[in-house]
Amino acid sequence: MNRTLYDKLVDAHKVCDLPDGDMLIYVDVHIMNEYTSPQAFSGLEAKGLDVWRRDAHLAVVDHVNPTRSSQPHDAASKLLIDNLEANCAKHDIAFFGLGDPRQGIEHIVVPEQGLVVPGMLIACGDSHTTTYGAYGALGFGIGTSEVEHVLATQTLRYKRMKTMRVSVDGETAPGVTAKDIIMKVVHIVGAGGANGYAVEFAGSAIRGLDMAGRMTVCNMAVELGARAALIAADETTEAALQGHAHSGQFAFNGETWVSDPDAKFDEEFTISGSDIEPLITWGTSPDQSVPITANVPVASDFTSPKAKAALERSLQYMGLNEGQSAQSIKIDTAFIGSCTNSRIEDLREAAKILEGRTVAAGVEAIVVPGSAMTRLKAEAEGLRAIFEVAGFEWRPEAGCSMCLAMNDDIAMDGERVASSTNRNFEGRQGRGARTHLMSPAMVAAAAVAGHLADVRDFK
Amino acid sequence: MNDKQMTKTIKGIAAPLPLANVDTDVIMPKRFLITITREGLADGTFADLRFDNEGQKRPEFILNKAPWTRASILIVGDNFGCGSSREHAVWGLRQLGFDACIGTSFAGIFYDNARKNGLALPAVSPEIRDALLQIANDPNGAEITINLETRTITAGELSEPFDMDDATQTSLIRGRDDTLDSLKHAAVIREFEAAMDADMRVSVIK
Numbered sequence: 001m002n003r004t005l006y007d008k009l010v011d012a013h014k015v016c017d018l019p020d021g022d023m024l025i026y027v028d029v030h031i032m033n034e035y036t037s038p039q040a041f042s043g044l045e046a047k048g049l050d051v052w053r054r055d056a057h058l059a060v061v062d063h064v065n066p067t068r069s070s071q072p073h074d075a076a077s078k079l080l081i082d083n084l085e086a087n088c089a090k091h092d093i094a095f096f097g098l099g100d101p102r103q104g105i106e107h108i109v110v111p112e113q114g115l116v117v118p119g120m121l122i123a124c125g126d127s128h129t130t131t132y133g134a135y136g137a138l139g140f141g142i143g144t145s146e147v148e149h150v151l152a153t154q155t156l157r158y159k160r161m162k163t164m165r166v167s168v169d170g171e172t173a174p175g176v177t178a179k180d181i182i183m184k185v186v187h188i189v190g191a192g193g194a195n196g197y198a199v200e201f202a203g204s205a206i207r208g209l210d211m212a213g214r215m216t217v218c219n220m221a222v223e224l225g226a227r228a229a230l231i232a233a234d235e236t237t238e239a240a241l242q243g244h245a246h247s248g249q250f251a252f253n254g255e256t257w258v259s260d261p262d263a264k265f266d267e268e269f270t271i272s273g274s275d276i277e278p279l280i281t282w283g284t285s286p287d288q289s290v291p292i293t294a295n296v297p298v299a300s301d302f303t304s305p306k307a308k309a310a311l312e313r314s315l316q317y318m319g320l321n322e323g324q325s326a327q328s329i330k331i332d333t334a335f336i337g338s339c340t341n342s343r344i345e346d347l348r349e350a351a352k353i354l355e356g357r358t359v360a361a362g363v364e365a366i367v368v369p370g371s372a373m374t375r376l377k378a379e380a381e382g383l384r385a386i387f388e389v390a391g392f393e394w395r396p397e398a399g400c401s402m403c404l405a406m407n408d409d410i411a412m413d414g415e416r417v418a419s420s421t422n423r424n425f426e427g428r429q430g431r432g433a434r435t436h437l438m439s440p441a442m443v444a445a446a447a448v449a450g451h452l453a454d455v456r457d458f459k
Numbered sequence: 460m461n462d463k464q465m466t467k468t469i470k471g472i473a474a475p476l477p478l479a480n481v482d483t484d485v486i487m488p489k490r491f492l493i494t495i496t497r498e499g500l501a502d503g504t505f506a507d508l509r510f511d512n513e514g515q516k517r518p519e520f521i522l523n524k525a526p527w528t529r530a531s532i533l534i535v536g537d538n539f540g541c542g543s544s545r546e547h548a549v550w551g552l553r554q555l556g557f558d559a560c561i562g563t564s565f566a567g568i569f570y571d572n573a574r575k576n577g578l579a580l581p582a583v584s585p586e587i588r589d590a591l592l593q594i595a596n597d598p599n600g601a602e603i604t605i606n607l608e609t610r611t612i613t614a615g616e617l618s619e620p621f622d623m624d625d626a627t628q629t630s631l632i633r634g635r636d637d638t639l640d641s642l643k644h645a646a647v648i649r650e651f652e653a654a655m656d657a658d659m660r661v662s663v664i665k
Contacts, residue, residue: 015651016644020626024644026651029661036544038495047639052648055662064493076493083495094663119659127544127568143546143572149638155648157637159624161567191480192538195564225538227567251658285480310479404543406489413512423542425484427507 002262004163005230006198009138009257013121015155025158028120030150031106032059032093034084035406036125040147041087051091052154058115059088060096060106063406067337067368067395070098073408091151102245104371104398107131107219107339111211112373114244118233118257123150127222128339128422134214135240136233136257138198141222161227162196162266164189165259167203170273175456177349178213179341179420179439181205182220183279183289189269191287195225197267200259205273206231211240212345219340220422223286232258280326280452281424281437283314288424290326292442292454298322317426318434319414326452329436333417334365334392334447335429336440338403341420342370346440347378350420351386353444353458359391360450366402366409368395392447405429418446465632469558469579469605471531473595473614474521481535482542483569487551497550504551526600534591535562539580540569549576559605561612561621563588574627577634581605581612581621590617607632 003011015024032040037059044051051057061084064077072078081098088095096103102113107128110116118136122129125147132139146156166185185201199221206217214231221229233254241252277291290296296315299308299322315322320329336342336350347369359365367387369375375398378384384394395401402409403421405428411417413432420443424435436452445453491503508520516523522530533552539562540548549572552560559579573580583591594601594614603614605621607628612619623631630637 016647018626018644020629021624022626024641024648026648026655028659029663035492036546039497039546042495043638047636049638049642053652058663079495080493094665113664115661115663117659120661125544127542141544141568143544143549143568143575145546145575145637146571149641152638153641153645153648154652155641155644157626157641159626191541192564192566195538195566223541225541225564225566245664246661249658249661251656306477306479313478404484404489406492423482423484425482425542427488428484431488431507431512 001260002264003260004263004265005136005200005232005257005259006138006161006163006228009119009121010160012119013138018157022157022159024155025121026155027123027150028056029115029122030057031110031122031124032057032084032147033063033106033126034061034080035063036144037087037147038080038083039144040151043145043148044151049152051093051151054092056154057093058096059084059093060109061098061103062105062399063404065098065397065399066407067397067399067401067409070397077407098397101372104374105339105342105400108343108370108374111135111215112244112371114241114246117241117250117252118237118254123156128219130222130226130229131215131219131339133218133221133229134211134231135237136231138228140228161198164194164197164199164267164269165265166199166201166269166271168201168205168271168273169203170205172205172273172276175278176276177439177441178209178216180276180279182217183286183437184271184276186220186224186287187289188271189224191223191285192225194221197226198228198230199226200230202232207234210345211236212343216340220286223422278439278442278455280442282318282320282326284317284424284426286422286424286437288314292326292452295323295325296320327454328451330416330451331363331418331446332415333411334359334363334443335402335417335419335421336443337368337370337401338421339370339400340422341440342368342374344374344377346420347383350440350444351383353441353448353455354390354392355386357390357448359447363447363450365392365447366395367392368401369398371398374398402429418443418452466577466634467606467608467632469532469607470602471558472526472529472600473532473534473591473603474527474530475534475592475595476521477536477592479536480538480541483540483545483548484542486540486548487545492545492547500547500551501554504555526598529600531556531558532603533557533560534588534595535560537563539565541566544568546572549573549578553578561588561591574630575637577631579605579607579631581623583612583619583621587619
C-alpha cells in the first residue's frame with residue numbers, strides 16, 4: 001500500500017510493455033479541437049487506417065472561432081472548422097460545432113458534460129489537458145502524431161514519469177484565489193521545474209478549493225512543465241459528478257483514486273498558504289511573477305549573468321523599468337476568459353469586484369464565458385448585466401479567444417493586457433503584445449483602476 | 460529495414476540559441492497554425508525572431524548570420540519547447556533544416572513530438588551545454604556530430620555522452636512509424652478492452 005495516485009492511474013491503464021522501454025496505455029476519453037487534429041485525420045487516411053473506437057472521442061471547435069459571432073470570421077478558420085466537422089462526420093465522432101448549445105472551450109466543456117471521473121485517462125491535443133487531474137483523472141496533452149495514434153489504436157506510447165508532490169498547507173487570505181496558488185507554485189518550482197514529472201497537489205489549501213479552483217490549479221501545472229497534475233478524489237469531487245449528460249455512465253470509486261498513505265514521491269515541495277498574496281506576472285514566462293504589493297525585480301536581485309540578461313530581455317519586451325511598482329503598470333486591455341479562468345465561479349468572482357463600479361476610461365474590457373452553457377448560466381444569474389453596466393464587452397460565443405489570439409481577438413504591438421489566462425509568452429496574445437497574468441478578480445480590479453491593482457482594496 | 464535507411468549520426472553546423480524557456484509560440488507563432496497540412500511551415504519557424512514587422516530579416520538574429528544560416532543543429536537554453544502542444548513547432552524546425560536541438564531540458568510534449576518527426580533532442584548537463592554554446596559561437600562554423608547509436612556528441616576536442624531514453628533512440632534511428640508499430644499489438648488492446656469495467660467505459664453522446 002505505497003503507490004501514488006499517479007502510479008495507480010498508469011497501472012490501471014497499462015495495456016502492455018513494449019520492447020524498447022515504452023508501454024502502451026489505454027485512453028478512456030480523447031478530446032480533439034480544430035487546429036491540432038487535421039493532420040492526424042489525414043495521417044489515418046494516408047495509412048489506410050480506421051478509427052479504432054468511435055464512441056471514445058469528442059471534437060470541439062474552440063481555438064480559431066470568433067466569439068463575437070457563431071460564423072467563422074475568415075476563410076482560413078472556416079477551413080479548419082469545416083475540416084473537423086467533415087472528419088467527425090466521416091468517422092462518426094461526436095462533434096460540438098459553432099452554434100451547438102454544448103460548444104465551448106474543450107476543457108470547460110468536458111467536465112460540464114460529465115465526461116471526466118476519477119480514475120480515467122483523458123488525452124487531448126492541447127497542453128492544458130492537465131486540467132482533468134482536478135478530478136483524480138490522468139489528463140495530459142499530446143501532439144498531432146499522437147492524436148493519430150489514439151484515433152488508430154485508442155492507446156498511446158507512454159513512459160512513466162517521476163512523481164512530485166506539492167503541498168499547500170494552511171489557509172489562504174481573503175482575495176487569494178486558486179490562480180494565485182498555482183502562480184505561486186510556478187514561481188517557486190520554476191517554468192521547467194517539473195519537466196518529466198507528474199505533480200500531485202495536496203494540503204489543506206488545495207482540499208479547500210472547489211472544483212473550479214482545482215481545475216485552475218491543475219490547468220496551469222503544465223506551466224511548470226508537469227506532464228500531468230493530480231488532486232486526490234474526495235467528497236468535493238463526488239458532488240461535482242452529478243447532473244451532467246454523461247453522469248449515468250460511470251461509477252464513483254473515490255477511495256481508490258488517492259495516493260496511499262505511505263506513497264513516496266521523487267520530489268516534494270511544501271508551500272504555506274498564508275504566504276501567498278495576489279500575484280501578477282511582470283515578464284514573459286509564467287514563473288516571472290511578484291505580489292501585487294511588490295515591485296518589478298531589479299538586476300541586483302539576481303546573481304548569474306544569464307538571469308540578469310533574461311530579466312533585461314523580459315523587461316525590454318514588456319516595456320517596464322526595473323524596480324517599478326506592480327501597481328504603477330497601466331493597462332490598455334482587460335481580458336477574462338480561457339480554459340484557466342472562464343468558469344461560472346470565475347465570472348462570479350470578477351462580477352463581485354465590478355458591481356457598482358466602472359471600467360477606467362481608455363481600457364477595453366472583454367469577457368468571454370468558457371462555454372455556451374456557462375454563458376447562459378451567467379446570464380440567468382444576472383452576471384452579464386453586471387459586466388455590461390461596468391463597461392465590459394460580453395461575448396455571445398465561447399472560445400479560447402485572446403488567450404492565444406488564434407481568432408480575431410489579437411492584441412496589437414505594445415498593447416498591455418491584464419489577462420486571466422495562462423501564458424505571458426512573447427507574442428502569445430499578438431505580435432509584440434504584453435501580457436500580465438492574474439486571477440479574474442484581479443483583472444476586474446485592473447480594469448476599474450486602469451492599472452494593475454490589489455483586489456483586496458476593492459471591498 | 461536496411462542499414463542505409465537508418466539514421467545513426469547527425470552532423471552539421473551548430474547555432475547557439477541560449478535563451479531559456481523558448482516556447483512553442485516563439486518557435487511557431489499562431490498565425491502560421493491556420494492550416495490543415497504539415498507543410499509550408501519553414502517560413503513561420505522563429506518568424507518573430509527572424510523577421511521584423513515589415514517582413515525584413517533581422518540582421519542581428521543568429522540564424523540570419525553566416526555561417527549559422529547553414530546550421531542544422533541548435534544549442535538551446537533550458538526548458539526548450541515549453542508551452543503549447545502544437546506539433547507545428549517541430550514540423551517547422553524540420554522544414555527549416557534542423558536535425559537536432561541540444562539542451563539541458565525539454566518540455567514533455569515537445570520531446571515526444573520531436574521523436575515522431577526525426578528531430579533528435581540530446582540532453583546534456585548545463586556545463587556541457589555551455590561548452591557547446593562556446594563552440595557553436597565560432598564564426599567559422601563549428602561542426603558537431605551526434606552519434607545516436609553510442610549517444611555521444613563530438614565537436615573538435617570535445618566528446619561527451621548525452622541522455623536519451625531507449626524508445627526515443629530506437630524511434631529516431633529506425634524512423635519507425637509508431638502508429639503502425641503499435642497496431643501489431645491490436646489483439647492485446649482488444650483483450651484489455653474486454654476486461655475493462657463497464658462503468659468506466661465512456662460512450663460519448665453525439
